[in-house]
Amino acid sequence: MIELSADQEALQALGRALKQEADGKALRRDLLKELKKPLAPAIAEIKSGLMSIGSGGLPSEGEPLRASVGRKIRAEAKLSGFGTGVRVKARRTPAVRGFANAPKRLNSRKGWRHRVYGRDVWVQQVGKPGYFDDPLRGRKAQFRTAVLQAMNDMAARIAANAKKG
Secondary structure: OEEEOOOHHHHHHHHHHHHHOOOHHHHHHHHHHHHHHHHHHHHHHHHHHHHOOOOOOOOOOOOOHHHHHHHOEEEEEEOOOOOOEEEEEEOOOOOOOOOOOHHHHHHOOOOEEEEOOOOOOEEEEOOOOOOOOHHHHOOHHHHHHHHHHHHHHHHHHHHHHHHHO
């Protein structure tokens, strides 16, 4: 998980101001949507990188690992409390072949060890290191600018609503 924050206090203050507005829920929903919007191309690139990981194993019952991990990758935005900001998160996948840390292990340069099916042999396996981190690293400045722009736009919208009322 890579976290980016653009002045958390300012974002929290904006969240508090939204609560005081008459149409605060709609404004808050719009702000959260705008905060997550710049992450969409990076998430698409992350999912593409994930799906490009080779699948050389035997066919198994149940959902494919890459597809289930890809479905768990999403953008999150918080306007209050601990972890205020915008982030891309890959949730754990406990139900997929008992591989709860699949998003983390597939991204790890170290990989993971597992037992070979039906035998008492252990092997080291590596997914695609950097499939998750690399698309986000080069875009930090772009994300920060987009978050600040969304905050400024929402502050202007609140000010415009205050002038009307």
